[in-house]
Amino acid sequence: MEYCEATMDRMERELPEPKFDLRQTLKDYGVSRRDFIKWSSVMTTALMLPKAFSPMVARAAENFSRLPVIWLHLAECTGCSEAFLRNSYPNVDDILLETISLEYHETVMAAAGYQAEENLHNAMDTFDGRYICVVEGAIPMGMDGKFLTLGPQGKTGYEVTKEVTKRAAATICIGSCSSFGNVQAASPNPTNAKGVGDALGISTVNIPGCPPNGVNFTGTVLYYLLFGALPPTDGLGRPIWAYGMKIHDNCERRAHYDAGEFVEEWGDEGAIKGWCLYKMGCKGPYTYSNCPKLRFNDRMSWPIMAGHGCMGCTEPDFWDAMAPLEKPIADKHIPGFGIESTVDRVGAIATGVAAIGLAAHAGATVWRKSGEEEPKKGKAKK
Amino acid sequence: MSRIIVDPITRIEGHLRIEAEVEGNTIKDAWSTITLWRGFETILKGRDPRDAGLITQRFCGVCTYSHYEASILACEDAFGVRPPKNARLIRNLIKASQYITDHIMHFYHLHGLDWVDIVSALSANPRKAVELAKSVCDNPYNCSETHYKSVQARITKFVESGRLGPFANAYWGNPSYKLSPEANLVITSHYLDALAVSKLGAQMMAVFGGKNPHPQTLVVGGVTSVMDMLDPQRLGEYKFRLNEMKKFVDTAYIPDVLIAGAAYADEGLKGVGRGVGNYLAYGGFPLDDGWTKTLLPKGVIQNLDIANPMELNEEKITEEVTHSWYKGDEALHPYNGKTEPEYTGFGEDGHIKGDEKYTWSKAPRYDGLPHEVGPLARFVVGFAQGDEKITELVNFTLKTTGLPATVLFSTLGRTAARALETKLVADYAENWLNELVDNIKSGDTRTWTRCKVPKNGKGRGLTAVPRGALGHWINIENKVISNYQAIVPSTWNVSPRDKSENRGPYEESLIGTKMANVNQPLEILRTIHSFDPCMACAVHIIDTKTKEIKKFKVA
Numbered sequence: 001m002e003y004c005e006a007t008m009d010r011m012e013r014e015l016p017e018p019k020f021d022l023r024q025t026l027k028d029y030g031v032s033r034r035d036f037i038k039w040s041s042v043m044t045t046a047l048m049l050p051k052a053f054s055p056m057v058a059r060a061a062e063n064f065s066r067l068p069v070i071w072l073h074l075a076e077c078t079g080c081s082e083a084f085l086r087n088s089y090p091n092v093d094d095i096l097l098e099t100i101s102l103e104y105h106e107t108v109m110a111a112a113g114y115q116a117e118e119n120l121h122n123a124m125d126t127f128d129g130r131y132i133c134v135v136e137g138a139i140p141m142g143m144d145g146k147f148l149t150l151g152p153q154g155k156t157g158y159e160v161t162k163e164v165t166k167r168a169a170a171t172i173c174i175g176s177c178s179s180f181g182n183v184q185a186a187s188p189n190p191t192n193a194k195g196v197g198d199a200l201g202i203s204t205v206n207i208p209g210c211p212p213n214g215v216n217f218t219g220t221v222l223y224y225l226l227f228g229a230l231p232p233t234d235g236l237g238r239p240i241w242a243y244g245m246k247i248h249d250n251c252e253r254r255a256h257y258d259a260g261e262f263v264e265e266w267g268d269e270g271a272i273k274g275w276c277l278y279k280m281g282c283k284g285p286y287t288y289s290n291c292p293k294l295r296f297n298d299r300m301s302w303p304i305m306a307g308h309g310c311m312g313c314t315e316p317d318f319w320d321a322m323a324p325l326e327k328p329i330a331d332k333h334i335p336g337f338g339i340e341s342t343v344d345r346v347g348a349i350a351t352g353v354a355a356i357g358l359a360a361h362a363g364a365t366v367w368r369k370s371g372e373e374e375p376k377k378g379k380a381k382k
Numbered sequence: 383m384s385r386i387i388v389d390p391i392t393r394i395e396g397h398l399r400i401e402a403e404v405e406g407n408t409i410k411d412a413w414s415t416i417t418l419w420r421g422f423e424t425i426l427k428g429r430d431p432r433d434a435g436l437i438t439q440r441f442c443g444v445c446t447y448s449h450y451e452a453s454i455l456a457c458e459d460a461f462g463v464r465p466p467k468n469a470r471l472i473r474n475l476i477k478a479s480q481y482i483t484d485h486i487m488h489f490y491h492l493h494g495l496d497w498v499d500i501v502s503a504l505s506a507n508p509r510k511a512v513e514l515a516k517s518v519c520d521n522p523y524n525c526s527e528t529h530y531k532s533v534q535a536r537i538t539k540f541v542e543s544g545r546l547g548p549f550a551n552a553y554w555g556n557p558s559y560k561l562s563p564e565a566n567l568v569i570t571s572h573y574l575d576a577l578a579v580s581k582l583g584a585q586m587m588a589v590f591g592g593k594n595p596h597p598q599t600l601v602v603g604g605v606t607s608v609m610d611m612l613d614p615q616r617l618g619e620y621k622f623r624l625n626e627m628k629k630f631v632d633t634a635y636i637p638d639v640l641i642a643g644a645a646y647a648d649e650g651l652k653g654v655g656r657g658v659g660n661y662l663a664y665g666g667f668p669l670d671d672g673w674t675k676t677l678l679p680k681g682v683i684q685n686l687d688i689a690n691p692m693e694l695n696e697e698k699i700t701e702e703v704t705h706s707w708y709k710g711d712e713a714l715h716p717y718n719g720k721t722e723p724e725y726t727g728f729g730e731d732g733h734i735k736g737d738e739k740y741t742w743s744k745a746p747r748y749d750g751l752p753h754e755v756g757p758l759a760r761f762v763v764g765f766a767q768g769d770e771k772i773t774e775l776v777n778f779t780l781k782t783t784g785l786p787a788t789v790l791f792s793t794l795g796r797t798a799a800r801a802l803e804t805k806l807v808a809d810y811a812e813n814w815l816n817e818l819v820d821n822i823k824s825g826d827t828r829t830w831t832r833c834k835v836p837k838n839g840k841g842r843g844l845t846a847v848p849r850g851a852l853g854h855w856i857n858i859e860n861k862v863i864s865n866y867q868a869i870v871p872s873t874w875n876v877s878p879r880d881k882s883e884n885r886g887p888y889e890e891s892l893i894g895t896k897m898a899n900v901n902q903p904l905e906i907l908r909t910i911h912s913f914d915p916c917m918a919c920a921v922h923i924i925d926t927k928t929k930e931i932k933k934f935k936v937a
Contacts, residue, residue, distance in 0.1 A: 019543050028532075075420055078395040079443020079595040085491075085577070086584040086594070098577070102547050106392045110495045110552030112907055113388035119551050140420075146725055149417040150397065152387045154728050157418075183425070183440040190421030211443065211595055266601050267830035271608050296593035297585045300619070306592030306599045307606035311436060319437065324430035326601070 004056055007228040008063070015066040015130060020099045022062045029095055036061075039092040047219055047231070048241045060225035064096045067225065068131040070123055070164055071105040074157045075148055075184050075193055076137030080175035081107045083211035086297070093218045100221075103131065117151050124167055132221070133168035135161060135178040138185055139199040142192035162200055170230055171196065171204045174217055176313055179206035179237065186319035195316075197237060205230040206237035210313035213294045216242040236316060238288065247284035247310050250292040253277065263307075271307055281326040282309030289314040383410065385733055388903045389417070391910060393492040395444040396917025398876065400910060401734055402892060404900055412885070412892040414876050414910075415734050415741040416917050419707075419723070426866040431457050431835055431858055432602050438854065438868065439596055442916055446595035447480040447587065448847035449868070452854040455843025457602040460856055463833035467671055468826065469604035471818040472611060474667050475620065476591050476599070478811040482627050483583025484848040485757075485804040486635055488914050490576040493797065494569060496908035497642050498561060501541070501554040503570045504534060506563035514564045518641055522568075523634035524575050533571040553902040560645040568641065572634045579630045582623045589620045604830030611818070612827065621815060628808045631801075639801040643783050646794050650785065655793030655909035657891035658752045658884075659686045661759035662874065664694065664853065666846025667807070677810055678803075678846040679764040679772070682748065686791060691766035696844070699853070701744040701869060705878040708739075713747060713881070716855040716867035717840060745880045746869045754887040755850025755874045756913060758790065758799040775802045793891070796912040835861045849914050850874060875913045888913060 026036055040058040044051060071081075084097060085108070102108065103123035104116075111119055123131060137157075140147035145156030165171045173196050176182040184193040197204040207216050220239055223231040231239040248254065256262070257276040264270060264279060278285070287310055295302040303310055311325050312318040322329060389399035397418040403411040422441060426434055435453040439446060451473065458464060465473070508530035515522035540546065553559075561569070584594035590607045591597025599607045610616040643650070661683040665676035682692040700713040709722040726739050734740040745752070753759070764772035765787075779798060780787060789795055840857045850871030857865040877886030885893075888910055897905050 016545065017543070019540070019545055019547070073397070075418060077440050077443035079440070079446060082443050082446070082595045086581045094581075101545065103545075103550075105548055106390055107395070108491065109392050109548040109550075110500075111550065112390065112392045113903060115551040115553075115902075116390055116392050122550075140418075143725060146727065147419045147421075148397065149728075150390060152389050153732060154389075154417070183422075183437060184420040186425045186437075188424060190424040191419065193420070210440065265830070265832070266604060266606055267608055267828060271606065271829075272612065272827065274609055297588040298581070300585045300588040301592050301610070303592040303598035306590065306597075306610060307608055308592060308598045308601070311598070319425075319433075323433055325433050325436060326430070 001052065001056075004053070004226050008056065008059060008226065011063060011066070011225060011228065015063070016068070016127075017066065018063065019065040019101055022064065022095075022099070025095055025099060026092070031092060031095070036092060043219065043222065046241060047223055053226070056226055057222060060222050061092070061096060063225050064221065065099040065101050067221065068101050068103045068123060068127040069134055070103055070120065070131050070168070071134045071136065072161055072164060073106050074135065074137030074161065074178065075140050075191065076175065076177045078107055078136070080136045080211045081105070084174070084214055084217065093215050096218050097214055103127070114152055120164070124164065128167055130169055132224070133165050133171045135165075135171060135173050135196045135204075136175055138177040138181045138193040138195060140184070140191035140193045141199055142190070147191040158199065161196060165196070165200060165202060170224060171202065172217070172220060173197070173204045173206045173237070175212055176208040176210045176318075179204075179208040180316040182210060183319060186317075204237055205233060205239060207242070208238060208314040209289065212314070213291065213296065215294055216290070234288070238314070242290050243288045243314060245288065245290060247287045247289055247291055247304075250290075251284050251304060252292060253304060277304060277307070277309040279328055280309050281324070281328055283312035283318070283322045283325075283329070284310040286322070286329070287312040287315055384900070386900060386903065387733070388906055391907065391915065393495070393911065394915040394917060395442055396915070398910075398915055398917045399734070400888070400892070400906055401736070402903075402906060404897065407897050407900060409892050409895045409897065409906075411736075412889045413734055413736045413740055414743075414878065414886060414888040416743045416876060418917065419742040423721070423866045423868070426863050428862050430861075431460065431856060431863055434856065434863060434866065435600055435602075436598070441868070441870065443595040444916055445480065445484055445848050447476055447591070447597055448849070448852055449854070449870075450597065450600050451477065452843040452845050452847070452852045452868070453856075454600045454602055455845060456841045456854040456856045457843075459841025459843060460839040460858055461602055461833045461836055461841070462839075463603050463831050464671060465604040466826070466828040466831055467821055468611060468818060468829050470668055470671055471814045471821070472590050472605045472607065472829070473600065474814045475811060475818070476587055476597060477667065478624075478807050478814070479583050479586035481807045481848050482631065482804055483580050483587070485800050486576055486583070486627075486630065487580050489635060489639070489797065489801065490573045492914070493911045494573055495552060496904065496911050497559070497646065498566050498569045498573070499554050499556075499559040500537060500549060500566065500570050502559065502561070502563045503567040504537060504541070504563075506530070506534070506567035508534065508567070511564040511567045514562075514641070515568045515637065519633050519637035521633060522637060523572060523630055525568075530567055530571060533567065533574065536574075537570070553904045556898055556902050556904050558898040558904050561642065562645070565641050565645060569638045572638055575630070575634065579627060582626055586620055586623045586627070589616055601830065603833045606829070608827070608829045611829065612822065617815060617819065621812070624808070624811055624815075631804050631808050635801055636805060639798055640779075640782060643785070643794060643798055647783065647785055647789065650789040650792040650794035653788070653792050654895060655796070655891045655912060656791045657754050657887045659791070660684045660748070660751050660753040661762045662694070662748055662753035662755050662851050663760045663763045664844040664846050664851040667810070676846075677807070678760050679767055679769055681763040681767060682753070683759075683762050683766055684749075684751065688762060688766040691763060696842070698749045699746065699869065700750075701746050702880055703744050704881045705739055705741065706744050707742055708744065711881065713750070716842075716853065716869055717857065717865075719855070719865070719867040741876075741878045743873055743876050743878060745877045745886065746874050747880060750882075752877055752880070752884050752886050752890070753874060755871045756796065756800075757803040757848075757850075758796040759850060760846060761799040761802065762790065771806055775806060793909045793912040800914070837861055847871065849916055872913075872916045876915065876917065888915075
């Protein structure tokens with residue numbers, strides 16, 4: 001608690017003034033003080049923090065718009081930005097995302113060309129060591145990175161990302177592309193695309209999903225504002241609080257799996273009754289994410305609710321490891337899991353991996369002052 | 383002559399560079415370059431065709447549903463199957479949400495700042511702004527003096543904080559901005575409203591699609607969201623949001639386009655941003671299960687000749703690569719498409735090599751000629767064919783603004799056509815919802831037609847998506863994909879020169895444009911954005927020689 005307060009004091013000293021007064025903004029959107037307190041308490045639990053942290057979560061939320069963000073687009077489809085811009089109907093998460101201090105974001109910024117590049121450099125200089133770099137998209141490494149060039153000087157995506165992440169306080173990979181490479185890295189990976197951590201050899205916090213839920217991003221930024229560090233992650237860099245659970249275990253159709261009631265073909269009796277989609281290729285048993293809890297688009301729906309199996313988009317290499325997507329993979333070889341792994345065995349192994357990862361990453365601190373040496377403890381920045 | 387580079391072109395999906403040669407203030411020549419290549423078709427090879435829809439959807443997260451649909455249609459053509467009526471209607475409903483949301487977001491968030499000077503809105507008189515809004519619409523969206531004042535206060539706070547974030551370093555105050563401070567205020571206020579409205583559109587898609595972006599409900603032969611379809615509450619969730627979106631289209635989007643149209647009429651009349659003058663459209667939104675009638679038209683217009691609409695002949699579609707970073711010099715139909723990268727990079731002066739190869743985009747041609755695709759192309763084709771609904775909308779707009787039909791052939795026309803199309807789709811969507819309810823009531827609950835992956839086969843899915851004519855072509859051998867080609871709307875529009883040195887639509891549309899200040903390429907952005915560029919999906923192409931790619935060295 002004390003550490004958390006000291007971090008926030010320091011952040012408030014060093015970061016620019018908030019761009020928005022959150023309390024006023026909440027009021028403008030018709031969110032009451034009471035709702036905000038309730039939200040803080042829910043978020044505290046979601047982040048796996050003791051209840052006493054609730055007022056601090058509220059304070060961190062008020063600092064949300066102080067944090068300068070440089071958002072890079074690499075080899076990607078902009079779906080994560082879309083998801084981010086349309087997170088959900090006005091509620092607190094949504095307002096936080098809207099008021100985030102985007103210093104550079106190609107999809108929304110007004111400037112273009114040289115002026116856009118100037119904005120990037122201004123932001124890097126003004127907020128040196130204090131900004132968060134958010135990366136959307138994979139880095140094509142093939143052909144010396146020339147599959148992607150950016151800006152008037154035609155720098156490669158690799159060069160630009162290296163430059164920006166080097167001076168960032170932390171790097172957050174939003175989506176499966178920047179986390180693990182995703183679709184462009186699917187076999188045979190013609191551009192040798194890689195996730196950012198892998199390509200640059202740095203530690204990143206990964207928010208995979210195609211696209212991920214906006215709340216997982218908000219929560220990660222909140223955690224950073226609270227502790228000046230990225231949240232504990234599993235061995236794949238995914239925050240435990242969001243990716244520590246299997247879809248299968250929280251699925252609304254789980255009871256039907258246990259009862260042996262399965263959809264056998266699209267649109268059949270089982271589909272109409274909402275039975276388990278495992279036999280239609282659902283990858284929920286192999287996939288770690290809080291989708292069943294959060295759903296998408298203001299909890300409107302999520303793929304399994306719409307009668308389609310999960311395709312495992314928060315997992316590395318899912319396009320290959322989980323293909324074909326409309327068939328179960330119990331009898332298929334999954335890298336690291338051995339042949340003919342049963343659903344539960346796969347689950348058990350994956351959980352083990354997650355726990356080891358947690359131990360390795362816990363406490364990795366990345367907060368650093370402008371010009372300060374790399375933190376000695378932890379392996380967050382290399 | 384001086385050469386200017388605009389890279390990145392922001393407020394688009396993907397990575398685009400424009401170089402223009404300027405004499406005095408006038409653009410004499412232009413080149414458009416895509417600077418990202420991802421290699422999708424290589425990745426598709428050898429996979430289960432049923433996975434293609436989910437994979438190709440990742441071409442683009444903006445028009446997220448578009449490729450999903452085209453890919454499933456191509457498979458259905460190859461599998462020899464048609465989805466049942468309910469599935470067709472649900473697809474139309476999902477697609478309607480895509481159209482409405484996409485067009486609104488484009489006009490306000492991606493294109494709006496080319497027309498609207500946000501800083502100028504600060505000096506507007508809120509009372510006069512109310513008068514202006516009411517002059518083009520009886521009951522304008524979120525319109526009151528208090529509201530406009532609060533919008534001004536919000537922006538003022540933003541400007542005074544000194545941290546403009548996404549609005550920093552733009553071209554505010556450029557003389558090419560023509561709107562009055564009041565008009566700027568009205569449209570700026572809708573810019574903010576549209577952020578919330580877009581979310582409703584995304585939710586509409588999620589009702590039957592599971593989520594947005596990247597819905598997950600289409601399968602070859604139908605859709606999976608049968609539970610949602612049978613739940614009256616879900617239908618209501620869709621309908622309420624549709625009504626809210628329709629209200630926004632009628633009382634904000636259309637009036638704002640009329641306001642902008644009046645201010646920029648002069649540019650439209652001069653034909654600024656006209657382009658190649660050839661227009662191509664594939665039909666979209668089937669009105670019957672056999673696709674014999676579609677809401678959006680199919681056809682071709684060449685050389686601005688609207689008196690002679692032509693029928694579409696799919697055989698005439700080709701792609702060539704004379705000026706693209708690929709090997710080869712033949713114009714090939716997509717079933718026979720070939721793509722072997724040959725990257726030659728930029729020149730030593732840092733400019734693209736305009737006389738040689740200069741982009742990752744191929745050059746699609748119809749009948750050997752470049753064609754523009756998109757809402758304007760659809761409206762020109764529909765108008766020429768005498769389509770009732772389209773003609774009515776066009777005539778209404780021309781009458782209201784007092785402008786002649788030729789004004790359509792311009793940057794302004796492209797933007798206006800997009801708005802009218804949004805109204806067309808939004809107004810029609812409820813019919814599909816009603817038709818769906820009637821069909822379910824009649825006892826038909828089928829959402830899928832049984833089908834199997836054929837051992838061998840080929841098929842194509844041609845459809846109309848928000849950005850224009852989209853085609854996917856699939857070849858299947860031994861039950862897996864042996865070849866996959868997509869020619870997407872942006873590839874048509876961003877196309878480089880071809881063997882005959884015909885420029886692509888972006889390039890052609892910039893010629894002759896006068897710039898108020900060559901250091902602020904506002905006019906370039908305005909025209910390029912009017913096409914609604916979306917680059918990541920325009921480049922994805924590659925063929926058989928997969929394994930060789932990694933050997934390619936940078937020139």
